[in-house]
Amino acid sequence: MVNRLNNEYLSLLMLASLHGYDAVVRVLLAHCPADIDQTELKGRAYSNNGDLVHNATALWCALDRAHYGVAQSLIDLGKANVNNGPFHPLLIDAIIRERFDIVCFLVENDYADVNETMTNDQNKCSSLIVAAAKGNTQIMTYLIEKGAKLDYRTCIHENTPLTVAAIEGHIASVKLLYLAGASSNVTNRYGKTPLILAAENDRLNVVDFLLDYNQDETTFNNLELLASSYMVSKNDDERQEPERMIRFLRQSTEKRLLLNMSKSVAQPIAAYDFHKECQSIDDLNQI
Structure with a gap:
């Protein structure tokens, strides 16, 4: 390994990969001692956008600089592991860094599978979920075209790509996933x-979009319950939250009236000073 004055720590193979010297890479692969797996050696290298990246391999270096001939030599001849990235597999790393060119190289050459490649954390996010979290519709469109599972769930929170996009407020990603066939009713x-999570996270444009496509009793009930519960639990001087929750109640009520969908109303009780649930826009205007 070579220590450089700029804090990089590189092997000869990494140096050759960074500079795109394919002939040198092939010589090093052919003459490397059998007891050294130089393709998997890790060091430190600056990315093309100036970030110092730890745990970089020669393959990562070649991909970062878009030296795809070198990358092919490392994989095909040197048996470089595409899942050995700085933290996540190289496909996931490319999506996080929004490197569409690297994503295409890995998938088109069958070096990475869009469904089998997951993050290395406990949640095991798919490539499409990572792209949805970034809000990168170009990469998302490509992954969907390549057969990425629309309703894959993460291991811990059981979130889908649409759920993640809704939480993050990426409206273009939400629209893309929904129109591609992702379920908006999944919990x-x-x-x-996704609609309730968007409402909780103040993603108003996402709420508006999903309400146009989710017009059923369960959706309205859940949105009304969220709004009512939130208003009761918050202090009166926190005006932004009550206003937002009243907005949700108004939307739900307007949708019910438009669809001629009646609401099941509980009987007034002493615990709530015998107040009645809102059933009309006029009722809401009196709040």
């Missing part, structure tokens, strides 16, 4: 739909 581990 995560905590029983929450």
Whole structure:
């Protein structure tokens, strides 16, 4: 390994890969001692955008600089492991860094599978979920075209790509996933739909979009319950939250009236000073 004054720590193979010297890479692969797996040696290298990346391999270096001929030599001749990235597999790493060119190289050459490649954390996010979290519709469109599972669930929170996009407020990603066939009624581990999670996270444009396509009793009930519960639990001086929750109640009520969908109303009780549930826009205007 070579220590450089700029804090990089590189093997000869990494140096050759960074500079795109394919002939040198092939010589090093052919003459490397059998007891040294130089393709998997890790060091430190600056990425093309100036970040110092730890645990970089020669293959990562070649991909970062878009030296795809070198990358092919490392994989085909040197048996470089595409799952051995700085932290996640190289496909996931490319999506996080929004390197569409690297994503295409790995998938088109069958070096990485869009469904089998997961993050290395306990949640095991798929490539499409990572792209949805970034809000990168170009990469998402490509992954969907390549057969990425639309309703894959993460291991811990059981979130789908649509759930993650809704939480993050990436409206273009939400629209893309929904129109591609992703389920908007699926619930995560905590029983929450993408619409409810969008409402909780103040993603108003996502709520508006999903309400246009989710017009059923369960959706309206859940949104009304969320709004009512939140308003009761918050202090009166926190005006932004009540206003937002009243907005949700108004939307749900308007949708019910438009669809001529009646609401099941509980009888007034002493615990709530015998107040009645809102059933009309006029009722809401009196809040």
